[in-house]
Amino acid sequence: MNLKELSKILGLSQTTVSRALNGYPEVNEATRIKVLAAAKAHNYSPNLRAQSLATGRSNAIGHVIPMASSHEMVNPIFGDFISGAGEVYAANNYEMLLSIVQDGGEENVYRGFKTRSTVDGVILHGPKMNDSRIDLLTEIGLPFVVHGRASGISTPYSWLDVNNRSAFARATDFLLDLGHRRIALLNGLEFMDFAHRRRLGYEEALTARHLPIDASLMRSEEMTETFGYTATRDMLTVPNPPTAFLVSSIISALGVRRAIEEAGLVMGRDVSIITHDDSLSYLTNGADVPIFTATRSSVRDAGRALSQMLLSQIQNPTSNPQSTLLEVELTVGQSTGPAPAVKQTA
């Protein structure tokens, strides 16, 4: 059933039927009712391709997922993010388009989006420091918003980010207040902007108390369980080991706990952990009592908010770039406690 057939059935022109369906005012209310009824009865809905060809809009948003061919890791927060964004798209009659692309192939994908007018806008994931994609998108004129930020980019753009710096400063402060002095940082890859900022927050809190920054206490890797485990296991064997771990992901935190318990130590007593928690639906931080003390921020909510931001930017192309900085929630769980008393050297 297409528009031509439907209008023939109704004995009306395509013009009138189209206008009736799209809510234009210049159509008699009686005929509009008839049209809507007939459309429903014959289960008509417009062909998306034809519609977007005619209007120039595509009613689709692109998400480009870079995947480094070397470390074949899919960002584990991605599922939750798009489920938040997907809700918004569904409510606004937009489609979500996903492109998995090898690192480096992104430029072509974005240019293709524009020239082939596949999507009306894109959400940029996983911004790195000085991320070149931002200037690229500005240049080719494809509306976009960024999940995160990119230090070192001067052109204005829209973004939504967690305040990673303050979050990790607060977390570090929290540990310092408990008396910890040797605090390890298990960070994500530090060319990623969020990881960079987290490190800044950590260093800032230490410096504020005139404590040294010890490179041997810092690791930066992809945030897997294994990373948490091996880094912790190694650090616990050296003389004067850390008494607390600040971890960038709950997944790695699970590995940290594993190493701690394997070493015969007790989490929250012998060694403390604070982790960042993205409120992933499949990896909640305990049930009623949180397992880990954590800085929490829902990535699903971020998906909702950011997609909304993009849609309103598309509707209103002349508006200025917007930005949102989310503060984390610090929830205290069972993984932190006062620093153990220092063993006196004989």
Added chain:
Amino acid sequence: MNLKELSKILGLSQTTVSRALNGYPEVNEATRIKVLAAAKAHNYSPNLRAQSLATGRSNAIGHVIPMASSHEMVNPIFGDFISGAGEVYAANNYEMLLSIVQDGGEENVYRGFKTRSTVDGVILHGPKMNDSRIDLLTEIGLPFVVHGRASGISTPYSWLDVNNRSAFARATDFLLDLGHRRIALLNGLEFMDFAHRRRLGYEEALTARHLPIDASLMRSEEMTETFGYTATRDMLTVPNPPTAFLVSSIISALGVRRAIEEAGLVMGRDVSIITHDDSLSYLTNGADVPIFTATRSSVRDAGRALSQMLLSQIQNPTSNPQSTLLEVELTVGQSTGPAPAVKQTA
């Protein structure tokens, strides 16, 4: 730059240019070369919407993700699956379309896909037993393949599945061979087809050795870390507790280990664990030495294979439904050991 402009520049008709670009034989090789060069020089690529309107194909595949509004869980394997599928789409010039949809709204989405000709086919995720979506898709005539299977459906359809029954039978056998007699099953939701089959495998192995099936040793829930933890904690407190756990997901297995260690027991000595492992990129089962003894099958590979299956089905609409049954790999890790000697009752 569109086709009209490009052909004007070349002094050729749109027909010839279009044919040259699409590799039709009735075009002079010399002109084809000229056309291709000009297309590249002017950075021309066809408008996707116009193209699919003209051809009737949309070059897009739909993935419909049901999200129960009650338990707001995004399937954690989803990210890896689509990253596998995405590779295949990229190589074949297909787009991937994602629809997040509230449970129950799926029928409308599928019908919309068909009537609005949004996609050329869909991949069906998370089949339940007697899944009604399969008959629906057959009825509306939208090409589809299923990730998994649906017991109780008689109409033929294409699918790719892990042999869940044999996997869990083997795993149970493995534990039985180690002397375990009280083996707990922490399963996914058993209206999901895969979980149902896993249970069958478990029961089959027990029955084959004339062992009783004890309902108090079986739990069926969403496969979170918390589920693994609470179920294990509870089961370990009863008299005559299980000595081994068969777990449906590595995420839950992490919770099981947490409960075991919290109870002061040692995994692999006091209590054994076997888990199913989907080879998730962000949750690998240890590095060189696997943490858990596991039945493993890569969900990313499944994504690759299944999307390939769908594309070939679309190209060849009259072909018969295909199916693939993948056998798991049983990898022995540190989480299993002989059953502890039975304490003699006095």
Added chain:
DNA sequence: GGGGTTGTTCAAACCGCTTTGAAGAGATGC
């Protein structure tokens, strides 16, 4: 040299929708 091939190109129709510009029918004003 006329009929039949083959190779190459083109104008025009078409895909299914939106939107412009025009036009018919009443209603209104003077």
Added chain:
DNA sequence: GCATCTCTTCAAAGCGGTTTGAACAACCCC
């Protein structure tokens, strides 16, 4: 009663491609 407005509807022209059917030229064979 005629010009002028609204209200409502319509035919036709896009949007940017693909595909059909025809045309033209060159070549071949008797």
